[in-house]
Amino acid sequence: xxxxxxxxxxxxxxxxxxxxxxxAPAGAxxxxxxxxxxxxxxxxxxxxxxxxxxxxxxxxxxxxxxxARRSTRKFADRPVESEKVxxxxxxxxxxPTAGNYQGFxxxxxxxxxxxxxxxxxxNNQPYVDAPLVLVFCKNPARVKFDxxxxxxxxxxxxxxxxxxxxxxxxxxxxxxxxIWIGMFDEQKVMDVLGTDLxxxxxLCVGYPRQTKYPKPRRNLSDLVHVLW
Ligand SMILES: Cc1cc2nc3c(=O)[nH]c(=O)nc-3n(C[C@H](O)[C@H](O)[C@H](O)COP(=O)(O)O)c2cc1C
Numbered sequence: 039x040x041x042x043x044x045x046x047x048x049x050x051x052x053x054x055x056x057x058x059x060x061x062a063p064a065g066a067x068x069x070x071x072x073x074x075x076x077x078x079x080x081x082x083x084x085x086x087x088x089x090x091x092x093x094x095x096x097x098x099x100x101x102x103x104x105x106a107r108r109s110t111r112k113f114a115d116r117p118v119e120s121e122k123v124x125x126x127x128x129x130x131x132x133x134p135t136a137g138n139y140q141g142f143x144x145x146x147x148x149x150x151x152x153x154x155x156x157x158x159x160x161n162n163q164p165y166v167d168a169p170l171v172l173v174f175c176k177n178p179a180r181v182k183f184d185x186x187x188x189x190x191x192x193x194x195x196x197x198x199x200x201x202x203x204x205x206x207x208x209x210x211x212x213x214x215x216x217i218w219i220g221m222f223d224e225q226k227v228m229d230v231l232g233t234d235l236x237x238x239x240x241l242c243v244g245y246p247r248q249t250k251y252p253k254p255r256r257n258l259s260d261l262v263h264v265l266w
Contacts, residue, residue, distance in 0.1 A: 113244030129208030
């Protein structure tokens with residue numbers, strides 16, 4: 039028999055996509071479970087989950103998370119827990135978007151064969167076959183401003199990119215690591231995903247096989263320009 043979540047999902051017109059339903063917070067009884075009809079309630083329950091003995095460890099020091107993040111191309115052979123997947127996706131959904139039109143969509147690539155087919159679409163980068171693969175796609179049709187198409191496309195690429203950045207930091211905060219893939223053949227990725235939406239980035243996530251030190255960055259004088 040379908041549980042309350044599935045019934046609500048059907049009734050309200052598929053709040054959850056086929057094949058993905060966020061986990062209820064660890065240890066939550068039925069009364070504390072988020073109402074699936076309230077999108078933000080669900081999001082908040084994932085993001086604000088209070089630490090408990092069996093909760094996911096999260097580094098809540100944002101700047102420490104930023105400072106420690108490094109690209110990882112070697113992942114341990116260990117799956118990413120579904121609770122972490124939920125948080126990484128929820129983080130993307132908190133990102134600002136142009137007009138709050140949310141001009142992007144995420145493809146959660148679950149199938150091992152589909153992941154493998156993404157490798158040649160991504161310039162044969164083998165680490166694309168990672169434990170967690172998220173493809174962030176632009177959807178300018180969601181952006182309902184009365185502006186020229188090129189502006190809507192510009193908004194959608196910013197929406198998708200920013201959301202992926204939020205997910206990347208969330209992954210780091212959850213003890214995971216990631217590699218941002220920008221080198222891909224758009225059409226080949228679209229063919230693998232079976233979508234008309236154009237990808238903006240592929241975020242590959244997993245447990246790192248090794249800890250890395252931060253990379254050097256340029257001098258501040260090359261970064262910041264001061265105007266009066
Ligand atoms: C827009 C963009 C595209 C990127 N594309 C790739 C890619 O296709 N393959 C790859 O291995 N790394 C890619 N990277 C990761 C960068 O190489 C990496 O972030 C950079 O070297 C800095 O290293 P760090 O992330 O460890 O600080 C990309 C990063 C960005 C932001």
